[in-house]
Amino acid sequence: MRNQFLHKILQFHYLFLVFAGFSYSVSSAQESISNIKNVKLEELLLLGTQNNRQIKIADADIAIAKENIAQAKIAKIPRVSLGGGYTYIGDPKLYEGFYEKNITVDYYNHQAFANIVSSMPIYNGGAINNKIEQQKLFAQMQESVVKMTKAEVKSAITSYYFTLEKLYRQIEVTKQNILNTDLRISQLKSRVENGQNLKSDLLRTELQQSNFKVSVFRNNNDIELFSNYLDILTGLPTNTILKPEVTASMIPVEKLDLQKSLLEAYENREEIKRAEIGVKVSESSLSITKSGFRPNINANLILNTEYPAQWPNYVNIINFWAAGVSLNWDLSSFYTIKHRIQGDKLQIDKSNIALDVIKDQIEREVKTAFIKYAESKENITTYKKDVELSMSNYKIVKSRYDNDFALISEMVDAELQLNNSKISLVNANLDLIIQYYSLQYAMGKL
Numbered sequence: 001m002r003n004q005f006l007h008k009i010l011q012f013h014y015l016f017l018v019f020a021g022f023s024y025s026v027s028s029a030q031e032s033i034s035n036i037k038n039v040k041l042e043e044l045l046l047l048g049t050q051n052n053r054q055i056k057i058a059d060a061d062i063a064i065a066k067e068n069i070a071q072a073k074i075a076k077i078p079r080v081s082l083g084g085g086y087t088y089i090g091d092p093k094l095y096e097g098f099y100e101k102n103i104t105v106d107y108y109n110h111q112a113f114a115n116i117v118s119s120m121p122i123y124n125g126g127a128i129n130n131k132i133e134q135q136k137l138f139a140q141m142q143e144s145v146v147k148m149t150k151a152e153v154k155s156a157i158t159s160y161y162f163t164l165e166k167l168y169r170q171i172e173v174t175k176q177n178i179l180n181t182d183l184r185i186s187q188l189k190s191r192v193e194n195g196q197n198l199k200s201d202l203l204r205t206e207l208q209q210s211n212f213k214v215s216v217f218r219n220n221n222d223i224e225l226f227s228n229y230l231d232i233l234t235g236l237p238t239n240t241i242l243k244p245e246v247t248a249s250m251i252p253v254e255k256l257d258l259q260k261s262l263l264e265a266y267e268n269r270e271e272i273k274r275a276e277i278g279v280k281v282s283e284s285s286l287s288i289t290k291s292g293f294r295p296n297i298n299a300n301l302i303l304n305t306e307y308p309a310q311w312p313n314y315v316n317i318i319n320f321w322a323a324g325v326s327l328n329w330d331l332s333s334f335y336t337i338k339h340r341i342q343g344d345k346l347q348i349d350k351s352n353i354a355l356d357v358i359k360d361q362i363e364r365e366v367k368t369a370f371i372k373y374a375e376s377k378e379n380i381t382t383y384k385k386d387v388e389l390s391m392s393n394y395k396i397v398k399s400r401y402d403n404d405f406a407l408i409s410e411m412v413d414a415e416l417q418l419n420n421s422k423i424s425l426v427n428a429n430l431d432l433i434i435q436y437y438s439l440q441y442a443m444g445k446l
Helices: 002-032 041-051 053-076 127-193 199-234 258-268 270-293 338-402 408-442
Strands: 036-039 079-088 093-096 101-104 110-123 241-244 296-307 318-328
Touching: 036 041, 041 053, 041 127, 041 199, 053 127, 127 199, 127 241, 127 270, 127 408, 199 241, 199 408, 258 338, 258 408, 270 338, 338 408
Parallel strands: 036 241
Antiparallel strands: 079 110, 093 101, 110 296, 296 318
């Protein structure tokens, strides 16, 4: 028995030395977190919509789509081309027979011409108008992408923001436990010297304190990581440590109905709007393909000048203009584009299926977020009760321990229970806020 007792003491001593090695790192980590910036959620959401690079990329795509619309409209205006040329002609020779005799012709050496040719489409089978409308649909799709990106950025910001608050609250609870164990360690040291407690009791308490310090160390590291995530999302300097300003008024009390939430999601979610635009794009592609069955009619205008008009008898300038209408009808298209038409019809069917898939996905997201939100509300009630029970248990065990009726192991377990229940309550309150914003995102209201 004595050997087993000594073995347990050595085990505690070894664990204490391992965790004590973290103490310097913990203190260093706490000291390294400086330049803390207090921020409100509204401030970060505003910075995110202004500075986020993904949103800027999506905005650039909108600008490109608008330029594509303007480019498609250019097909309606007349095409104008300017042509001209100059040629120097050497003195020609006329030969008789097979290069037997030749006569040099007094030929005019200079020749020039210039012309302006204009053509304007009158009828193009509706292809031009359909292409313009298709580019407008692409622009609407990009506008929808911008809204989707903004909602995703806002959702990520709110999640990281309240997760940061979780970490700060956990550190507060754990630091209070460190102070409590500090007091107990100082008491135990004197009790061990007086023979009232075993050395193992002191080691176990010191080990518990080391665990608390390691927890603070990890939370501090996580604070730096999540602050960095938020810095990147909002365009802040990446070494800025953020401290959320969370108040009790931010805890949601709104009562929500699942069916109403689903209807709002179907109405608001940009993914559905984008999928609906995708169906229209597929339909416009079919219209453009079918325009190949129709003729193309163009109006033409030519202005031309030549100098000289005839050689070698006289040198003069001839100017003329011509206007007319041209018709081009590719009759082979009646059998060459039938597979393209069939492919466009299949693409329409595919786009409609994709729309249904998006609706199913959004329904799952809303139901999941709704259930998690309701679950978070219930968890708060449960964890409040857990804190009350663990606090009562802690007080009882502490009273027994102070009167030498309880072991140090019971005291450690009671304190750990109280610590865990407090942290669980903190997390539950903040999880409720996170799940509320997740539900708002799923409903398309973020």
